[in-house]
Amino acid sequence: MTERIVGIKTPIKLEYTYTPGLASSRYLNGVARGKLIGQRCPECSKVYVPARGCCPACGVTLGEEVEVAQSGTITTFCVVNLPFYQAIKPPYVCASILLDGADMALFHLIQEVPAEEVRMGMRVEAVWVEPGELGPTMESIRYFRPTGEPDADYDSYKEHL
């Protein structure tokens, strides 16, 4: 009787050189200098941060470079309670943050506030790593924390949910 074969090993390894592209490079280079830089769509005037080269709504090449604020409004969020391989201990909050001057929400962590106090409309600001540790990576921003300002009006972010 022949042996039943239930699996074979076929190791596959391919290496790639990643090209972030002009728009992402511009954004990441900005982050490495502690700045948040987006681009404006010449057709609908929306500011995308981070920009990816084309306006996803209009399909045209993005133009003017725009530096946006480092503070913004939580449009929506979730509380992570499940432990897996993450570096921070649950529970913690991930949020969509609409930076002042931007038209697309950014995704980041919310810290320095108990998870149950985080809410839509809450005003938050970026907390960066030490200047010597800045690099072209989203990890240059440690997290966002509440500014203590009054909550933003729902109408000011309802288009970005």
Added chain:
Amino acid sequence: MRDVAVVSFAQMPSVRREAQRNEVEMIGPVVQSAIERSGIGRKEIGFTVSGSSDYLAGQPFSFVMALDAVGAWPPIRESHVEMDGAWALYEAWVRLQHGDINSALVYAFGKSSPGSVRDLMALQLDPYCVAPLWPDAISLAALQARALLDRGDYSERDFAEVASRGRAAARDNPNSQVTGGADIDALLGEPYVASPLRRHACPPISDGAAAVVLAAEDTARRVCERPAWIRGIDHRIEPAALGVRDLTSSPSAELAAANAGVADGGVDVAELHAPFAHQELILRDALGLADGVAINPSGGALTANPLMVAGLIRIGEAAQRLIDGDATRAAAHATSGPCLQQNLVCVMETKQ
């Protein structure tokens, strides 16, 4: 059948390495140019379909990010094939046959520069018994070329002649990548890359993108003075196992050509997607092209070979000659898989 035509075509010049722009940034200007030339408003386009490969990009669902380049808001009807854009064009043609829309945008993109394309092509082979041996793309093509030589109808000089003609033609094509060195004896003096293939008989490694706009009936007539009407289009595939195929002929290309109607009237021009020189000889026979036919006036895939794009470029180049009034009937061909496994043939005419 509804009459459907190519009404515009755009491509970016193929380059060995597009080190600055990512895929979206490459596609954006090409798509914008094809739409602009079509005379059809972006929001008027009824269907959008693309061809690309995640293996080239090295990331899953890479085509989803590419959608940024077409402006998918308000939401559009969209589809994607993990194949050369020529097959995306086939899907668009079928979609236009439904009769409820009158235009379609087809685009394709491929960056071969991020990885080792010669190796990654092995992953399209039988994953159990062939791919683990990592036969590279050039070696498999050489196997086919050797079989063709052994059949006795062609010589290595014939391979060099194909390459020489392609390079000479490519001098007039600003989008091609290889133009120099068309002296046949000099080409035959090159060392083998994988015997019997020398460098000139192998394609360059290319990054590129292309887009085509299709329109049906009155829409095509309204926006284009001489639409390239698709008279027939068909694609056929052969078994995956190389050992069961006769590599010296292409029954799938022959059948696709017959169904597309290549022989139903002479063609002035044929754009054949032959990444390797000997494959052009096999295809010429399979399509039954007469001696006077201008083959690959663009220079062909030997002079610019962006993977997932080069087949769509063949259709675009052939169509452009009809649109420009330089030809009246053209055949375009695209291939996929190792050693011409799968083939698509499209016949276009200016005649209504």
